Amino acid sequence: MTREEILSTTVAFVKQQLAETESGHNWFHIERVWRNTKLIAANEPVDLLVAELGALLHDIADSKFHQGDETIGPATAALFLKGLPVDETMATHVVNIVKHISFKGGNEEQVFSSPELAVVQDADRLDAIGAIGIARAFHYGGFKNREIYDPAVLPNLEMTKEEYKNSQAPTINHFYEKLLLLKERMNTATGKKIAEARHRFMEDYLQQFYGEWNGEC
Ligand code: ADP
Ligand code: NI
Numbered sequence: 001m002t003r004e005e006i007l008s009t010t011v012a013f014v015k016q017q018l019a020e021t022e023s024g025h026n027w028f029h030i031e032r033v034w035r036n037t038k039l040i041a042a043n044e045p046v047d048l049l050v051a052e053l054g055a056l057l058h059d060i061a062d063s064k065f066h067q068g069d070e071t072i073g074p075a076t077a078a079l080f081l082k083g084l085p086v087d088e089t090m091a092t093h094v095v096n097i098v099k100h101i102s103f104k105g106g107n108e109e110q111v112f113s114s115p116e117l118a119v120v121q122d123a124d125r126l127d128a129i130g131a132i133g134i135a136r137a138f139h140y141g142g143f144k145n146r147e148i149y150d151p152a153v154l155p156n157l158e159m160t161k162e163e164y165k166n167s168q169a170p171t172i173n174h175f176y177e178k179l180l181l182l183k184e185r186m187n188t189a190t191g192k193k194i195a196e197a198r199h200r201f202m203e204d205y206l207q208q209f210y211g212e213w214n215g216e217c
Contacts, residue, residue, distance in 0.1 A: 001085050003049060010056045013080055017060055025059050029127060029136075033058065036123035040190045044119055050090055051116040053081075054097030055123055068165075074099040122191030125182045130198030133179055134205055141171030148172065149213065175206060 015027050037055040041048050057080070061072040077098045081091040093114065100112045101121050128136065138148065147170040155176035159167060183199040186192040211217035
């Protein structure tokens with residue numbers, strides 16, 4: 001199998017696995033993260049195939065849609081990779097990317113790191129900010145039946161992961177609780193640069209949003 005065949009086999013598998021997923025996490029999210037990965041990786045000393053496979057498989061089974069079970073994604077990726085002619089070191093590395101990509105910081109210790117994980121993590125975070133990030137946030141909020149905004153409900157930066165998941169807070173709060181913080185969490189120089197532009201776009205968006213809300217523009 002050539003490199004291209006390995007990738008196209010993976011694309012076909014991921015498309016089929018995600019066929020039923022809500023649109024914040026569908027194939028198009030994966031495709032954007034894959035593109036971002038190639039863009040960032042061009043400036044980083046990484047094994048591009050590892051990074052691309054990591055990007056393609058990173059949301060293969062989101063724990064949000066599997067009763068919080070975080071082992072299904074890595075296990076699904078591992079099983080799939082067994083059927084490909086990639087050596088065990090590479091397969092293990094890709095599975096580690098899938099396992100550790102959504103590391104949220106906080107008190108848990110990050111047990112795995114690699115330049116390839118850093119690239120894919122940045123690529124995934126970029127898709128949560130900017131114009132796409134805004135669309136995904138409101139889409140997710142709608143999926144969860146949340147208000148777009150409520151001036152009486154203030155952002156809460158102290159929530160645990162569990163509280164956050166079950167919170168009915170309006171979607172605007174998500175900007176302060178997560179999206180506007182991502183710029184500072186980027187791993188790579190290219191990721192940071194793209195994140196800064198997307199961050200400014202979100203700030204402008206919020207200003208316009210409040211202006212319209214208050215009948216000022
Ligand atoms: P990713 O797959 O990019 O790692 P998540 O699975 O955490 O991200 O979330 C998927 C999308 O849903 C992201 O765009 C994220 O901003 C959005 N999202 C997650 N939680 C919320 C929330 N509480 N309110 C609004 N949007 C959310
Ligand atoms: Ni993702």
